[in-house]
Amino acid sequence: MNRCRELLEPALKEAVSVLHPWGAGMAGFALGWSDADGGPGDGEGGKAVRPAVAMLSAEAVGGTAESALPAAVAVELVHAFSLVHDDIIDHDEWRRHREALWKAYGVGPALLAGDALLALAVGQLAARPEAIPYLSAALVELVQGQTADMAFENRPWSGPDEVTVEEYADMAAGKTGGLLGAAAAMGVALGGAPELADRLWGMGRDLGVAFQIVDDMLGIWGDPEVTGKPVYSDLRREKKTMPVLAALSADVPAAGELAALLAAGHLDESGLRRAADLVEEAGGRDAARSLADRYMSSALDVVDRHLPDAGDLRAVCDSLVNRVH
Numbered sequence: 559m560n561r562c563r564e565l566l567e568p569a570l571k572e573a574v575s576v577l578h579p580w581g582a583g584m585a586g587f588a589l590g591w592s593d594a595d596g597g598p599g600d601g602e603g604g605k606a607v608r609p610a611v612a613m614l615s616a617e618a619v620g621g622t623a624e625s626a627l628p629a630a631v632a633v634e635l636v637h638a639f640s641l642v643h644d645d646i647i648d649h650d651e652w653r654r655h656r657e658a659l660w661k662a663y664g665v666g667p668a669l670l671a672g673d674a675l676l677a678l679a680v681g682q683l684a685a686r687p688e689a690i691p692y693l694s695a696a697l698v699e700l701v702q703g704q705t706a707d708m709a710f711e712n713r714p715w716s717g718p719d720e721v722t723v724e725e726y727a728d729m730a731a732g733k734t735g736g737l738l739g740a741a742a743a744m745g746v747a748l749g750g751a752p753e754l755a756d757r758l759w760g761m762g763r764d765l766g767v768a769f770q771i772v773d774d775m776l777g778i779w780g781d782p783e784v785t786g787k788p789v790y791s792d793l794r795r796e797k798k799t800m801p802v803l804a805a806l807s808a809d810v811p812a813a814g815e816l817a818a819l820l821a822a823g824h825l826d827e828s829g830l831r832r833a834a835d836l837v838e839e840a841g842g843r844d845a846a847r848s849l850a851d852r853y854m855s856s857a858l859d860v861v862d863r864h865l866p867d868a869g870d871l872r873a874v875c876d877s878l879v880n881r882v883h
Contacts, residue, residue, distance in 0.1 A: 801842035805842025
């Protein structure tokens with residue numbers, strides 16, 4: 559991971575350098591390089607997992623990490639763009655232990671900065687016909703998944719129009735899995751094995767579902783000092799996350815109490831704590847973990863079958879699911 563980050567950061571800075579100085583400053587803030595006043599940042603720009611997947615996928619088919627650098631830069635820029643817009647959509651004021659970009663600069667400037675990051679990402683691969691279709695597909699899936707996630711918030715917790723586990727998985731495969739799939743697919747394509755790209759695309763989508771489920775779990779039971787996100791934020795926004803959906807589907811008394819509590823809506827801190835306890839009591843936490851493990855196993859089966867010597871890639875994939883932030 560550190561080796562990949564050392565290759566990535568100079569290339570990212572070169573990509574961002576073409577922006578208007580104000581836009582470049584906001585991009586630097588979003589990527590963790592600077593604070594809102596332009597001073598040195600705290601370096602918390604994320605784990606750069608998606609770029610690592612791209613570069614390690616290239617190496618796994620005999621290419622070099624450098625051969626996949628355009629894809630690595632592109633997926634990191636898209637990821638940053640998606641977080642900027644996601645924080646606006648969700649009204650999240652904090653990201654990685656500091657103000658979200660929109661909170662620091664305003665909604666309008668943050669939207670513009672996010673758009674700039676997206677445009678730069680596409681430009682990285684404009685002359686790479688073996689890679690750009692996967693980035694394009696990931697962007698469509700990202701928007702479709704985010705749209706589904708937002709639409710879920712307007713649907714009831716139970717009844718004929720309740721959100722199903724299958725719908726959740728489709729949403730997560732798009733919202734989170736599309737970009738991971740693109741990273742892996744573009745990595746092998748640029749590394750010299752384009753015939754494996756479709757298989758790695760599917761691997762990344764499964765990996766994304768596992769990642770999203772773990773993210774949901776951290777949103778309820780994670781330590782905000784570690785995750786950098788307010789505790790119970792998803793419950794507060796009535797997001798249909800996997801632990802909650804799994805708990806509501808259980809045939810136990812805690813599931814009924816949870817359904818009634820959520821149906822009442824507008825929970826205070828005490829209500830949110832009780833809801834989190836009921837999710838665990840009804841088996842939602844264990845069920846979510848089990849499902850994440852199943853999707854993770856499916857993803858790793860593809861890696862083991864087609865990239866048997868990809869130990870570093872396998873380790874990075876595993877770190878996405880076995881994490882605390």
